[in-house]
Amino acid sequence: MEPKIATVSQINGYVKKILDHNIILNNVWIKGEISNFKHHYSGHLYITLKDEGGVLKAVMFRGSAQSLNFEPSDGMKVLARGRISVYEAGGSYQLYIEEMIPDGVGELYIAYEQLKKQLEEEGLFRPEHKKPIPKFPKRVGVVTASTGAAVRDIINVITRRYPMAEIVIYPAQVQGVGAAESVVKAIEYFNATNEVDTLIVGRGGGSIEDLWAFNEENVARAIYEAKTPIISGTGHEVDTTIADYAADLRAATPTAACELAVPDITEVMEGIANREYTMAALLKQIIRRYQMKLQKYQITIANYDPRFQLQEQKMRLSELEEQIQQVMKNKMTGYKHKLELYAKELHGLSPTAKLINGFGYLEDQNGEPVTSVHKVKEGDQISLTISDGTILAMAKQIRTMDEKGK
DSSP states (O other): OOOOOHHHHHHHHHHHHHTOHHHHHSSEEEEHHHHEEOTTTOOOEEEEEEEEEEEEEEEEHHHHTTTTSSSOOOOOOOEEEEEEEEEEETTTTEEEOOOOOEOOOOOHHHHHHHHHHHHHHTTOOOOOGGOOOSSOOOOEEEEEEESSSSHHHHHHHHHHHTSSSSHHHHHHEOOSTTTHHHHHHHHHHHHOOOOOOOEEEOOOOOTTTGGGGGGGGGHHHHHHOOOOOEEEEEESTOOOOOHHSSEEEEEEEHHHHHHHHHHOOOHHHHHHHHHHHHHHHHHHHHHHHHHHHHHHHHHHHHHHHHHHHHHHHHHHHHHHHHHHHHHHHHHHHHHHHHHHHHHHHHHHOOHHHHHHHHHOOOTTTTSBBOSGGGOOTTTTTEEEEEEEEEEEEEEOOOOOOHHHHH
């Protein structure tokens, strides 16, 4: 039977697979001394951990290295947590570090993790329990040391950002034996007096031992049970305490806690000015819209106002009167014209008109018109009417038209 031949890459891959599936080696704490430390420009840390019996290569990638709250160096003893795996290209196994703390605080760290897990399971860190932070507090309580940079920074920042807020400081011991009890007493004081709107609990940076009072269970429970909204601002940005998890709002530093506790008065005034401008513009639009509606209603009312309707009827009546007068005038003109024509015709037929032209008419002595020679006898009195008078005469001789022609 021929032996099975594997490549180097296959062997490295096989060993890597074995190590990656090992439950113990996937999450292991290792104690050792740092040597050959190198902080690469990429942000990765390359380390060799050693003890009196051997060495182990290790790497901590930038994402994990950013959470360190100390600067590693050669000769420093540390506790490192991570997974053991094979770097296939180099054919060597190494520790991929996810977390690292200086040796000597290991017990504190373990206690921290255990308490954090316990309180989290009890529900002390649940978001629904968090109280809202007032936007415009009148009084801000501060639990911190009476001396040091932290209290000065808090006073300066609040005074600068929101000078109308009153600051109430409760000097507390924040480090050493009895510090946790002092912080709890301060929180309980503000909880009992209810004299502040927001409470800042914190201190400046330091080692894990310096900050340990804020990792005590009684401090976490006092924060959880407080009626006043609490902002926790402890240490530096990389420091996270149990108090931070229990607080209603966590700030990276005491200064950041002040910025979360009070607004910036400049931004508030700018916001008010912007809102005033917006409201003024909106009010103008509303007024203009209602003015247009009012004008529309006024026009509608005017159309139904009896006075305007009466005026309109009067104007209509005047127009009708003018039309009637014009019609009557036209008819009168027509009648006048016809009358003149009739007058002319009648004038032409009038005996008087004919008399003007040399004509006349005869009447017998009885005043009867003489229409025939047979109605007059010789010797009868007759009268001849002409245009300017009457002539009386006597008929001497009477001749017919036939006799006259002979």
